[in-house]
Amino acid sequence: MAYSTGSGADRRLLFRQLFEKESSTYTYLLADVADPNKPAVLIDPVDRTVDRDLNLINELGLKLVYAMNTHVHADHVTGTGLIKTKLPGVKSVISRASGAKADHFVDHGDKIHFGNLFLEVRATPGHTAGCVTYITGDADSQPSPRMAFTGDALIIRACGRTDFQGGSADLLYQSVHSQIFTLPKDTLLYPAHDYKGFTVSTVEEEVAYNARLTKDKETFKTIMDTK
Numbered sequence: 001m002a003y004s005t006g007s008g009a010d011r012r013l014l015f016r017q018l019f020e021k022e023s024s025t026y027t028y029l030l031a032d033v034a035d036p037n038k039p040a041v042l043i044d045p046v047d048r049t050v051d052r053d054l055n056l057i058n059e060l061g062l063k064l065v066y067a068m069n070t071h072v073h074a075d076h077v078t079g080t081g082l083i084k085t086k087l088p089g090v091k092s093v094i095s096r097a098s099g100a101k102a103d104h105f106v107d108h109g110d111k112i113h114f115g116n117l118f119l120e121v122r123a124t125p126g127h128t129a130g131c132v133t134y135i136t137g138d139a140d141s142q143p144s145p146r147m148a149f150t151g152d153a154l155i156i157r158a159c160g161r162t163d164f165q166g167g168s169a170d171l172l173y174q175s176v177h178s179q180i181f182t183l184p185k186d187t188l189l190y191p192a193h194d195y196k197g198f199t200v201s202t203v204e205e206e207v208a209y210n211a212r213l214t215k216d217k218e219t220f221k222t223i224m225d226t227k
């Protein structure tokens with residue numbers, strides 16, 4: 001287990017952070033290992049590393065249930081299509097607002113359940129119109145610390161670009177400040193990419209040190225327009 005603080009939720013949760021080096025993408029594997037079926041989800045799988053991910057899932061005796069995306073990725077091909085050809089029972093998941101195809105569409109406030117655990121969906125548009133953040137939860141007790149998978153809404157000490165079609169610096173600022181910075185300060189933040197060697201941050205750290213999002217909204221918009 002990646003970490004264990006002794007609470008019920010932490011004993012249940014198996015967590016792995018996986019990296020795809022060509023696009024500097026993180027894929028996240030989560031499973032409820034206290035459930036006899038060991039149901040698992042993958043967040044932001046990349047087509048090039050699908051075999052690695054599925055071998056790991058097989059070795060750990062997990063049953064992959066959902067292959068989820070935080071948003072439509074501009075820099076790499078999602079692995080969800082390939083996963084479904086190799087494991088036909090797996091359901092792909094993306095936000096309805098993304099406009100992309102999937103087996104299951106999510107909206108703000110929805111929950112994706114795997115065993116006793118779930119991921120709560122928060123709409124965090126701005127990098128793309130359909131970006132969401134997934135936040136860990138447990139049906140019996142709130143895991144502490146929580147984990148938030150921010151996609152490209154928040155990158156450690158930075159954020160996703162806002163110059164794509166459907167991107168908006170105004171909206172991204174609002175999303176991060178209302179949906180991510182309001183989470184408990186010990187919440188662990190896991191982005192979809194890192195270009196500097198970081199792996200994880202916290203709400204407390206990003207509220208204090210994020211080079212873009214700590215600024216006022218007008219300064220943030222200028223940074224995003226001129227970078």
Ligand SMILES: N[C@@H](CCC(=O)N[C@@H](CSS)C(=O)NCC(=O)O)C(=O)O
Pocket residue numbers: 073074075152155158159160161193195
């Ligand atoms: N130049 C970027 C690397 C490529 C890139 O554009 N990454 C996206 C996320 S994949 S859609 C991004 O939003 N990067 C943050 C940015 O501020 O451009 C880099 O080295 O950051």
Ligand SMILES: [Fe+2]
Pocket residue numbers: 071072073074075127152160
């Ligand atoms: Fe992106």
